[in-house]
Amino acid sequence: MYNFNCRVVPKNYQHVLALVFAVNELNENPQILPNVTLGFHIHDSYFSERMTYWATLDILSTSYRFVPNYQCDIQKNLMAIIGGLDFETSLHMAAILTGYKIPQLSYGSFAPEDADQSQSTPFYRMVPNEAHQYTGILELLLQFGWTWVGLLTVDSESGEKFMEILQTLLSQRGICLAFSERTPKGTYLEEYYNLLSQWLQAYLIIAESKANTVIVYGEDKSMFYLQLLLAAGEAENVTSLAKVWIMTAQLDFSAVAFRTSQDMQPFHGSICFTVHSNEVQGFKTLLRSLNPFMAGEDGFLQQFWQQTFHCSFPNSIAEFSETCTGQEKLDSLPSSGFEMSMTGHSYSIYNAVYVVAHALHAMFQSWSKDRGIVRRWRPQLQKLQPWQLPPLSQCNKNCPSGTRRKKKEGEKFCCYDCTPCSEGKISYQKGRKH
CATH class of the missing domain: 3.40.50.2300 (Response regulator)
Structure with a gap:
């Protein structure tokens, strides 16, 4: 502990x-x-x-x-x-x-x-x-059409590896990172206050981003620091973070004793992976x-x-x-x-x-050279039950029928304008590139 x-x-x-x-x-x-x-x-x-x-x-x-x-x-x-x-x-x-x-x-x-x-x-x-969590996060984003997301990882060796692998997988499936922030790593509570400016900087980036979905990766106590981050931002009258948080299994809401229901308010609608x-x-x-x-x-x-x-x-x-x-x-x-x-x-x-x-x-x-049979014990796997959510997390709305995507100069490929299809061509599907 x-x-x-x-x-x-x-x-x-x-x-x-x-x-x-x-x-x-x-x-x-x-x-x-x-x-x-x-x-x-x-x-x-x-x-x-x-x-x-x-x-x-x-x-x-x-x-x-x-x-x-x-x-x-x-x-x-x-x-x-x-x-x-x-x-x-x-x-x-x-x-x-x-x-x-x-x-x-x-x-x-x-x-x-x-x-x-x-x-x-x-x-x-x-x-x-951990590779199973990469797959789970990727499939979740694709299921709900969340193609414009943020990533928040702890500043550690495992956090760096998680960010590196996930960025590659997301890009391969047409999902863009609006931001990727590393949260400062502290051992004791006193260190948090010394790192407050870095936390507030991360808060501002998250709050001002158009991405409504944020993937959070960290160690067990990161949940505590994330709670303090949100509380600090609220205290500074910064825009409230109405986001969908996707959290890896290392994080857990019960890792910290929340004293009031207000402490849990920013996390309503979160999606958490869990260990079986x-x-x-x-x-x-x-x-x-x-x-x-x-x-x-x-x-x-x-x-x-x-x-x-x-x-x-x-x-x-x-x-x-x-x-x-x-x-x-x-x-x-x-x-x-x-x-x-x-x-x-x-x-x-x-x-x-x-x-x-x-x-x-x-x-x-x-x-003892006992040839008796040793009883084998093995945990049984439990099937996960699917569940659904309404929020959207995209840099742009899908282009309507009859239009196509047009790349914005200096922007990532998930951000685009919609322009009418070329003469003699028409698209019956939304969000087509050509």
């Missing part, structure tokens, strides 16, 4: 709960890893290279001592690491884990496959290749049973409760006027605040735990 000024992000807290749920489920299952108890440690990368390297080395160290490559006292028996919500974090972790040959199961890295990279980094993706998920029996029961006064070893629960329900506990630093009673219900929250169903990333974590467990189970069977 990441935080801003020690804040727990609701969606990422569900990641923790999915991990706990899967581990407990396996430990209570005598058919998998009998007489073996699985455990876990949770570390935070804070979306910082330095903290990612530190956390990775700490995982490899002896318990309660930051001493990598030295074994003493209680051993962790580290078998695998589940991590990497964003691609850069996965790569930073892999740079260290490669030397230890410890597998990393990445539950949120969408970067395209790279032959050289896949051979040098020991991580396994629990999510589909299934209903996991018993998970909602776990969520409904959460009690902040019986948190036990869960050091996140009370923080999560305060920031989700905007209340305070006795003896805590008062942030809210209301007092937490423990009677608050998670299922009373809007999905933008917290989701009761297991999200795609949480489901990937749940699957990753089972992958590790089954791998260990198979290894133990091999050691």
Whole structure:
């Protein structure tokens, strides 16, 4: 989980709960890893290279001592690491884990496959290749005739790659980019204010563009910065952004606790890709049973409760006027605040735990020369349901019958004038080039 000024992000807290749920489920299952108890440690990368390297080395160290490559006292028996919500974090972790040959199961890295990279980094993706999202975005734009669109990507290696590949694909299918902006990348909340001028510049470009559709690509916390971007623009009395936002699966509305319905207003009508998920029996029961006064070893629960329900506990630093009673219900929250169903990333974590467990189970069977059949477990694919929208996002309206497109000098090919067809020729279709 990441935080801003020690804040727990609701969606990422569900990641923790999915991990706990899967581990407990396996430990209570005598058919998998009998007489073996699985455990876990949770570390935070804070979306910082330095903290990612530190956390990775700490995982490899002896318990309660930051001493990598030295074994003493209680051993962790580290078998695998589940991590990497964003691609850069996965790569930073892999740079260290490669030397230890410890597998990393990445539950949120969408970067395209790279032959050289896949051979040098020991991580396994629990999510589909990013190429599927390119196809999905392209087909979506073509379906609705959105040929004049904007692109907003985080200023990172994966963002640059996404922009480069998508621009080529769009151009091949006759779709133009009205603008392509890189959003500044910050690790901590304080950095946002130092980058405010850059955010406002991006806001003005988006607001003044004729493109009514904007593709957004970024890491998980980009949703938070995008919300602040829109709020900052509104505060400066800039034109409101009435756009259709198309967001990649790394972004999620529940990644940030929206305090008011006004915070969600600019995002009505958005289209979000998502990671596949299934209903996991018993998970909602776990969520409904959460009690902040019986948190036990869960050091996140009370923080999560305060920031989700905007209340305070006795003896805590008062942030809210209301007092937490423990009677608050998670299922009373809007999905933008917290989701009761297991999200795609949480489901990937749940699957990753089972992958590790089954791998260990198979290894133990091999050691004991047991030729029994190992039960195979595989998530079932769920068919996506189609849905439709009314908005248009074009530089020009289609030319009516009897006219043809005429290129505008100095403009991209999606912007054109309509001129009558040549004498003796006529077009019965709209938007013809000749």
